[in-house]
Amino acid sequence: MDFLQPTSWTDALAARAERPDAVAIAGGTDVMVDLNFDRRRPGALLDLGRVPELREWAAEDGWVRLGAGVPYSRIIEELAIQLPGLAMASRTVGSPQIRIRATVGGNLGSASPAGDAHPPLLAAGAVVEVQSAARGARRIPAEEFYTGVKRNALAPDELIAAVLVPTAAGPQQFCKVGTRNAMVIAVSAFACALHPDRKTVGTGIGSAAPTPRRAPDAEDFLAGELQAAGLWDSRGRLPEELARAFGERVAAAASPIDDVRGSAAYRRHSLSVMARRAVTWAWNDLREAA
Amino acid sequence: MRITTTVNGAVHEVDDVWPGESLLYMLRERMGLPGSKNACEQGECGSCTVYLDGEPVCSCLVAAGQAIGREVTTVEGLATEGQLHPVQEAFLECGAVQCGFCTPGLLVAAHDLLARVPDPSDLEIREALAGNLCRCTGYEKILDAVRSAARRQAEA
Ligand SMILES: Cc1cc2nc3c(=O)[nH]c(=O)nc-3n(C[C@H](O)[C@H](O)[C@H](O)COP(=O)(O)OP(=O)(O)OC[C@H]3O[C@@H](n4cnc5c(N)ncnc54)[C@H](O)[C@@H]3O)c2cc1C
Ligand code: FES
Ligand code: FES
Secondary structure, eight states: OEEEOOSSHHHHHHHHHHOTTEEEESSOTTHHHHHHTTSOOOSEEEEOTTOGGGGOEEEETTEEEEETTOBHHHHHHHSTTTOHHHHHHHHTSSOHHHHHHOBHHHHHHHTOTTOTTHHHHHHHTOEEEEEETTTEEEEEEHHHHEEETTEESOOTTEEEEEEEEEOOSSOEEEEEEOSSSSSOOOSEEEEEEEETTTTEEEEEEESSSSSOBOOHHHHHHHHHHHHHTTHHHHOOOOOHHHHHHHHHHHHHHOOOOOBTTBOHHHHHHHHHHHHHHHHHHHHHHHHHHO | OOEEEEETTEEEEEOOOOTTOBHHHIIIIISSOTTSOOSOSSSSSOTTEEEETTEEEEGGGSBGGGGTTOEEEOGGGTSBTTBOOHHHHHHHHTTOOSSOSSHHHHHHHHHHHHHHOSSOOHHHHHHHTTTOOOSSSOSHHHHHHHHHHHHHHHHO
16 A cells, blocks of 8 residues: 655646546545455555645635645634534534534545434535646535535545635534534434525535435525515524425425434434424524624 | 655654555554554544544544655644643543543644634533543543643643
């Protein structure tokens, strides 16, 4: 096994192209488990930890360009205002030791349906920027990035450069069900984002379908009902029945399975409860801000 | 591959490191530093916690090569000149050590907490130690030890 350690993004892309047998490693919190347990024996490790470009984030016009290698601990400390949903989800990842190493790029690379970064990225309308030496950069909306259980849209010669996340224009929430407050792979998870500027709603469902996914019907339904009742402008109280109906539509968008962590029925039920609560919290935050 | 890294203030150079091995394995099996423990090799237990460039990490999840040229501090590096660190003394006195397998990782995690937050609340202690499992003590004595270490630190 070789250990490739590029110190620039250009060199990293060149190494990715030259060594199809290499596995990229960022924080290592997924890759090292596989190596330690003999589940993977790649021809090389491509360490991205020395590529400075990946460890930076920058605020661009209405967006945050989050380098793929920024760890959760820094998202929590540095981006809680701009990206509240992602920061909330980041707080629930693993343990302090894990959050210091693990990255959003690694979460996207693994593309587990249980990855906690995915629901808030979907709810916010994030775009994944990937790049190859041969073809340059391309941008993939998060919802098109997840292509199957632990599969993503990355081509073999590409690396994830960054995630472009719209700066929050309104409140965002994230909820996750698990057996503890730490070190938990989500039984089910839900994120929502209110976009009062556009009068739209964003959602993201985790651990309740082969891939992380949005609940488009629930989004349109809620945005439309809020519009019909003039609530976007009046900022009146969110009717309980509306929150409940939203929750039911979120649950209907899932296609969960039974597994060791929970049953499909429980996943669906917990999603409807989380969605109802999360959207109520978010709406109350919006009212308070007014 | 050859790896050069600073551990507990001294430069270590080791040869024939397998590129897929962990920092934990390299510390224990190649550098003669068995303080950091291997209990799960999957990031769940925290018994392998070390500082990497000043931040507490699970050394079982760091590839050895990722530590090249970095500064590592293990539990062996907490005491200075034969004098236990106040966190270590507190663990001993409070009965926070039973079989001791979790202790090295907990010491590093608690050491880090107290360096950042001199007077932590119980919630902050629980959160900071959430990545460290102990199968013996039931955690109460560990919480006692961290509170006691914080008091010692304030008095010192
Ligand atoms: C104890 C423990 C607890 C955990 N808890 C959680 C949790 O609560 N929630 C959660 O979502 N996850 C959790 N995880 C899983 C893991 O921490 C996350 O998936 C994390 O985001 C992975 O990031 P990383 O940088 O460590 O990835 P790595 O392990 O370095 O890489 C993961 C995958 O992504 C690829 N990759 C990494 N960076 C790039 C890039 N720039 N371009 C292309 N491919 C790339 C790698 O090749 C690999 O396939 C946990 C893991 C452990 C060990
Ligand atoms: S041995 Fe590293 S966390 Fe358990
Ligand atoms: S003292 Fe035995 S595991 Fe903690």
